[in-house]
Amino acid sequence: MSDVADQEKLALQAIRAFLATKTCYDVLPVSFKLVMLDSTLSLKGALLTLLQNGVVSAPIWDSVQCQFTGLLTANDFVNALRFYENQPKLLDELNTLKLEDLSRVEEEIGATKIENYNVSPHLSLNEAYKYLIKARTHRVALVDEDPTSKRKIVVSVLTQYRLLRFVALNCKETQMMKTAIGDLGLGTYSNIVTTTMDTSLTEVVRQLSNIGVSALPVVDDQYRLLNMYEQFDVLGLVKANGHGDLRMTVGEALMRRPEDFPGVHTCRLTDTLSDIMEIVRRTRLLRLFVVDEEGKLKGIITLSDILRYICTV
Amino acid sequence: MQNSSDNLIDRYQIVKTLGQGSFGKVKLAYHLATNSKVALKIINRSTLVKTDMQGRVEREISYLRLLRHRHIIKLYEVIKNKQEIIMVMEFAGKELFDHIVQQGRLQEDEARKYFQQIISAVQYCHRHKIVHRDLKPENLLLDEHMDIKIADFGLSNIMTDGNFLKTSCGSPNYAAPEVISGRLYAGPEVDVWSCGVILYVMLVGRLPFDEESIPDLFYRISNAIYTIPDFVSPGARHLLKRMLVVNPLDRIIVDQIIQDSWFKKNLPIDLFPEISNDEDDGEIDEGVVNYLSEQLGYSKDDLVKIMQNRLSGVDAANVEEIKDAYRLAKDSMNSDNVSSLDEYMNRKSIEIREHEKSRKHHGNGDPSHSQHLSNIAIQKHGIPSAYPFDSTHLGPQGNSVDSTISILPQSLTPYHLAFMQKRGVEITKKRSPVTAKKSKIRWHFGIRSRSYPLDVMGEIYHALKTLGAEWLPPTTDDIWTIYVRWKKITDPANGRPAIKETVKMRIQLYQLEQNNYLVDFKFDGFENDNESKHDVDDTFSSYPFLRMATRLIMELAVNSQS
Numbered sequence: 001m002s003d004v005a006d007q008e009k010l011a012l013q014a015i016r017a018f019l020a021t022k023t024c025y026d027v028l029p030v031s032f033k034l035v036m037l038d039s040t041l042s043l044k045g046a047l048l049t050l051l052q053n054g055v056v057s058a059p060i061w062d063s064v065q066c067q068f069t070g071l072l073t074a075n076d077f078v079n080a081l082r083f084y085e086n087q088p089k090l091l092d093e094l095n096t097l098k099l100e101d102l103s104r105v106e107e108e109i110g111a112t113k114i115e116n117y118n119v120s121p122h123l124s125l126n127e128a129y130k131y132l133i134k135a136r137t138h139r140v141a142l143v144d145e146d147p148t149s150k151r152k153i154v155v156s157v158l159t160q161y162r163l164l165r166f167v168a169l170n171c172k173e174t175q176m177m178k179t180a181i182g183d184l185g186l187g188t189y190s191n192i193v194t195t196t197m198d199t200s201l202t203e204v205v206r207q208l209s210n211i212g213v214s215a216l217p218v219v220d221d222q223y224r225l226l227n228m229y230e231q232f233d234v235l236g237l238v239k240a241n242g243h244g245d246l247r248m249t250v251g252e253a254l255m256r257r258p259e260d261f262p263g264v265h266t267c268r269l270t271d272t273l274s275d276i277m278e279i280v281r282r283t284r285l286l287r288l289f290v291v292d293e294e295g296k297l298k299g300i301i302t303l304s305d306i307l308r309y310i311c312t313v
Numbered sequence: 314m315q316n317s318s319d320n321l322i323d324r325y326q327i328v329k330t331l332g333q334g335s336f337g338k339v340k341l342a343y344h345l346a347t348n349s350k351v352a353l354k355i356i357n358r359s360t361l362v363k364t365d366m367q368g369r370v371e372r373e374i375s376y377l378r379l380l381r382h383r384h385i386i387k388l389y390e391v392i393k394n395k396q397e398i399i400m401v402m403e404f405a406g407k408e409l410f411d412h413i414v415q416q417g418r419l420q421e422d423e424a425r426k427y428f429q430q431i432i433s434a435v436q437y438c439h440r441h442k443i444v445h446r447d448l449k450p451e452n453l454l455l456d457e458h459m460d461i462k463i464a465d466f467g468l469s470n471i472m473t474d475g476n477f478l479k480t481s482c483g484s485p486n487y488a489a490p491e492v493i494s495g496r497l498y499a500g501p502e503v504d505v506w507s508c509g510v511i512l513y514v515m516l517v518g519r520l521p522f523d524e525e526s527i528p529d530l531f532y533r534i535s536n537a538i539y540t541i542p543d544f545v546s547p548g549a550r551h552l553l554k555r556m557l558v559v560n561p562l563d564r565i566i567v568d569q570i571i572q573d574s575w576f577k578k579n580l581p582i583d584l585f586p587e588i589s590n591d592e593d594d595g596e597i598d599e600g601v602v603n604y605l606s607e608q609l610g611y612s613k614d615d616l617v618k619i620m621q622n623r624l625s626g627v628d629a630a631n632v633e634e635i636k637d638a639y640r641l642a643k644d645s646m647n648s649d650n651v652s653s654l655d656e657y658m659n660r661k662s663i664e665i666r667e668h669e670k671s672r673k674h675h676g677n678g679d680p681s682h683s684q685h686l687s688n689i690a691i692q693k694h695g696i697p698s699a700y701p702f703d704s705t706h707l708g709p710q711g712n713s714v715d716s717t718i719s720i721l722p723q724s725l726t727p728y729h730l731a732f733m734q735k736r737g738v739e740i741t742k743k744r745s746p747v748t749a750k751k752s753k754i755r756w757h758f759g760i761r762s763r764s765y766p767l768d769v770m771g772e773i774y775h776a777l778k779t780l781g782a783e784w785l786p787p788t789t790d791d792i793w794t795i796y797v798r799w800k801k802i803t804d805p806a807n808g809r810p811a812i813k814e815t816v817k818m819r820i821q822l823y824q825l826e827q828n829n830y831l832v833d834f835k836f837d838g839f840e841n842d843n844e845s846k847h848d849v850d851d852t853f854s855s856y857p858f859l860r861m862a863t864r865l866i867m868e869l870a871v872n873s874q875s
Contacts, residue, residue: 066856148839149814151856226732227724251733257726263495264724268717275716288718 004178008273011173015310018171019125024142024158027125027166034156036061039069039100046099047077047238056232059141059154060099060114068143068154069100070116074231075214076102077238079111082209085202085246111209118143121155125166128158129311133304138214160303164280167310174277181276182269186309187290187301194219194297195229197251201237204229204250217289217297218250224295227254228264266291269298276306322399323392325353341404351389354400374400376638377466380443384434386454386464405454405462410514412455418518421546425578428512430461432576433584435508436567438466439501448507449487450514485527486510486520490535490559495719502561505570509556516545521557527731531722535559548575597621605638759823759833760866766793766822766830773820773832776868795820798840799861815840816857832869834862 035053037046039062050058050072057073083105084094097105106113117135119128121142132140139159143152168174181187195204195216204216208231215230229250236256237245245253265279267288279285290299320327325342331352332339340353378388387403409427413419419427431453438445445452445466454462485493489506513521521539524530533539537559541550552575555565570576571585597620606613619635722728762769770793777784777797785796797818817837825831836858 149857153856225721225723227721227729251729251736252738254729255726255733255738257729259726261724261726263720263722266495266719266721271716271718275718278716279718289721 007176008179011171011176012310014173015167015171016126019129019167019311022125022166024119024121024123024125024128025155027158027162028121028142028156032156034059034154036154037072037099038063039098041099042095043077043080043097043099043102044095044238046072047235050074051235051238056235057139057157057159059157061154062100067152068116068118068141070103070114071139071141071157072099072102072114073139074235075112075209075212076106076114078205078209078231078234079106079109081205081234081237081246082111083109085205109209112212115139117141118154119158120144125163126311129163129307132158132160132163133308133312136304138303160307161280161284161286164277164303164306168277168281175274177273177277180270180272181267181290181301184273184309186273187288187299187305189290189299192217192297192300194223195250196220197226197249197254199250201246201248201250201253205234205246208234214302215287217300218254219297223297225264225266225289225291225297228289229254233257264289266295267301268292273306273309276301322353325351325401327353344401350404352386352402352404354402356398356400358396358398374398377443379638380438380441380466382434382437384430384461384463385437385466386462402464403462405456405464407455408450409453409455409461410450413515413518416518419515421516421549422579424512424515424549425576427461427515428508429576429580429584431463431508431511432567432570434461434463434466435504436571436585439504439567444501445504445507446492448504448511453511485530485534486522488534489561490537491561493531493534493722495722500561501567502564505556505564505567506561508570509553512549512556513539513541513553516549516553517542526735527728528735531728546575548578552576601639605635759831760869761825762830762832763828764830766824769822769830769832770795772869772872776865776872779868780864793822796837801857801861814857816861818858818861834858834865 033053035049035055035058037049037058037060039060041049046058046060050056057071059068060070060072061067062069080094080097080102084091086109103113115137117131117137117139118141119131121144123131128140132138139157141157142155144155145152193207193211193213193216195207195218197218197220207216208214214232215228217225218227218229220226227250233253236253262283265285265288267276267290269290269292276285276288286303288301289297290301292298322342324345326345328341328343330338331341338355340355342351342353343349344351374388374391378391381387386405389401389403392399392401435445435448443466445463447465448463452464454464456462487507487510489503492503510521522530522533524533537557539557541553545553552565552570552573555573556570558564565573597617602613602616602620605616616635616639620639723732764772773795774784777795780799782797782799784798787795797820798815799818800815816839819835819837821833821835823831823833839857
């Protein structure tokens, strides 16, 4: 076995051992803000709250039943948009739809329902990532129970990014992971759904909802990567009053991004996890597009891929 | 002389605003005690990339104070307050590029003189692992002797933190191909490219890469498409061609530039002094150790251990950082390049530091005068971390030169807008605001009131009575605190049984300032049915308390309206 592969293996062992000794609580910052949405809020109001607070998801709380009912994400808005696209007569309802009615709408179009994954914050990180991988979700609510009243309380949300950043910040061993991602086979390299600058948003929203991915790469006619359109971009439509805007193209929609949009990260097959984790440490990274020397799209590496590799391979 | 307090920062009298730099306003000022001219660079803390980086930024700036080179703008001191970080710097009045514009282009001898000075400064910084990354006209100044002074060394490292591309999008004419293509690693090669562009501008009088449209400009830079006019001598042409090379690994390095025959002509002997290799002589300069411990907050023990290579018990991640700082400090303390303001600062800053120190440690009674390294690490990130990973004066550490992870330039909004415009789409103003986070929501804790305090207490008792809450009779020595107990039976809903709960709350009236009071609600635990009391620590759920507070606030609001 080569030296590099040995090092990689040692690093993985060390990281897993580290994760086994830590719980979800350890990932949480000392002080943080939690945005919770009452289930009687309108979808539109809730999404505006997400935007205003600069978060991409928030737990929903049913204050009659006193329980956590789900995590609202951009995906739910994508689903709602698709539902009303099929039912133009009901379109006005989009502005008044309540969070508690969301699952009904999602059921009707056969989309994935609103996520209500939750675990105890005392769960070890080892178990937590297994849960994330098994549930095929990007985030899980941390729900604790008050021992006196047996009431539930939402503590925070554990995301894949938070978990990976925790590893990046605390495990020096990530620097030992020097095997090229091409050799690891990390990521997806076939059947990648792409879109173009001239595709209409209607089409893109349909794809996002159908395939259940969080972003679509935007390529030109030579398959060179130009940009991406992500679920989070759809949230921007909330402000502009939804529907009519779906007729615009991806290119036009991307013009509405904030000026300080941090950009799309790309890498080559020769890059290593050590390099990727360094980026995770420094900045918010949700996925990497793998390109070749000419900038043509080869594949996508998501945080799920990285987590799965670190934790199970 | 009149000193309006508006124009006085610390011990500096502000004269006028010189301009708007990349990181904030720059003002001309006089140091009151020595009457020396200085430039104040005022960095608004809100413009710093991330709030959790503030601690690091401050430490990095302190590190920059150690830079001492005759062709680098000196950083005399750093004044910090809640809103701003003010860098007090050497003043140089003229921009090199105004001078070039006046002359059209420079004669080769004059250009070479400036170029030698620039390379000398760049080499000095690179040796101390500081990369400029943003060398451009605004940063090249001339002092009264027509000598070069480079500004903002090391700043791009701190301020943009890997997102360099975003800020350079405005004027990327000087940026290296690997920078505009979004490569996240930016080492010394990047400065070599920029120096090449600067040399070209001095010799030719125009930019080598100059296109109206950003995509075209990016194309020309990425492929190094430029022409050198015939009047440029073969020697200079050769050097330019070695500097403006697309592949950073093939590009000439600073030490090779110094050996170049065109470069060496008329080279002042003292510009590149021999580097004494005395760091390993084992003798530790106590003055340097004291200085570093006071300036950068390292523990003296760690410093001595590291310099003696006794690394047990020392955090390995800090070793290189501390060694660098030590060398730099020793260098700058031995430097004979001292002005009257320098001397003043050296005397004065000790007093100020003593002052800051006593303030910092007031309260915790800690006599050891420096924070331990691991403490600093925890303060740096919101997320608890076991060791301090990012020490940015080394550039993006850990990211190897061969990493090809990049930010796709086309995906950045300014680039995309230019791209769409080229395709005939008009740019509307309908874009999202720069950051959603900027529209901050103001949080108030408790209720503010301007009423007479006894009236406020009366209203609270009234509201509590309406809600059916109970309270302990007030004691004579504290009539501003109410201990409340509220029994509540929730309605059974959707098949769930009714829940009985007794929440306790402490209500207290504070005076914020004259005629301004705050009613504070504090959770005081639960009581359950069998009367056994529980500690607050036993319970997590804040909902019963929040519900009670909400009801109370609503009740108070109703009362105040009637």
